[in-house]
Amino acid sequence: xxxxxxxxxxxxxFIVERDNVIKEKQLSAYTIFDSTGKTRLYQLKTTSTxxxxxxxxxxxxxxxxxxxxxxxxDKVFNVSFTLYDKKLHKWTDGTxxxxxxxxxxxxxxxxxxxxFNTKTKFWSGTLQLYHTRQKELIAEIRRRTPWFGGKVKxxxxxxxxxxxxxxxxxxxxxxxxxxxxxxxxx
Numbered sequence: 001x002x003x004x005x006x007x008x009x010x011x012x013x014f015i016v017e018r019d020n021v022i023k024e025k026q027l028s029a030y031t032i033f034d035s036t037g038k039t040r041l042y043q044l045k046t047t048s049t050x051x052x053x054x055x056x057x058x059x060x061x062x063x064x065x066x067x068x069x070x071x072x073x074d075k076v077f078n079v080s081f082t083l084y085d086k087k088l089h090k091w092t093d094g095t096x097x098x099x100x101x102x103x104x105x106x107x108x109x110x111x112x113x114x115x116f117n118t119k120t121k122f123w124s125g126t127l128q129l130y131h132t133r134q135k136e137l138i139a140e141i142r143r144r145t146p147w148f149g150g151k152v153k154x155x156x157x158x159x160x161x162x163x164x165x166x167x168x169x170x171x172x173x174x175x176x177x178x179x180x181x182x183x184x185x186x
Contacts, residue, residue: 011158014041014165016141016172018152027052027177032169037153044169054173056083056166066166070096079174083166085112094167096174105178107171108132114163118171127175129168136160139168141175152176 013035018028032042042065043057056066070079079096094111109116115132129139138160144153154176156168 009159011161012165013158014156014168016154016156016169018154018176027054028173028180030169030173032156032165042165042169044173046173054081054170056169066164066170068096068170081111081166081170083111083164085164088112096170105175107175109167109171111163111167116163116167118175127171129171131160138163141168141172143176 015033015035015037017031017033017037019031020028027046027048029046030044031040032044033040040059042059045055045057047053051069051071054066054068055064057063058065066081066083068079068081071077077098081094081096082091083094084090085092092112094109096110097108099106099108099117106120107118109118109129116129116138117132119128119130120126121128125143127141128137129141130136131138136159139156139158142155142157144155146152154172156172158165158168
């Protein structure tokens, strides 16, 4: 078993709201707010055809800052992304793959010579992202239970400012989509 270092201080907190209900395995769109849930920071727009696409738009500038394309339904899982790295002042590519596990899916993310992996806390369903080499927790995604049919929301906490937020948003969207498909198939 691999031991990971738990970071103590939250760098940023986002509230992520699912904008629409998944119909016939379609991908959901998301709005990303600041920690208060009032100021919109990003919009994650989607298109679903043979290849699913996620486009991350920042606000208020309304510029595309990241793009993801791939397939992640059924047994197929082939995902790549491109994002604008402000620190490097250039577009960089990455990939996401799934690791087969018994109960919960785990994801491996490669970006800019960095490797990340996910781990899900069984009882709470919290998805944690770790820097693979440093064995350090870099983000946590926790689903909030909607009251009386309200919108599904997630709380995303980041513990490192080294990595682009788009990576966390993409993992949240893919994981949520796969959970919704599995629930619909049951």
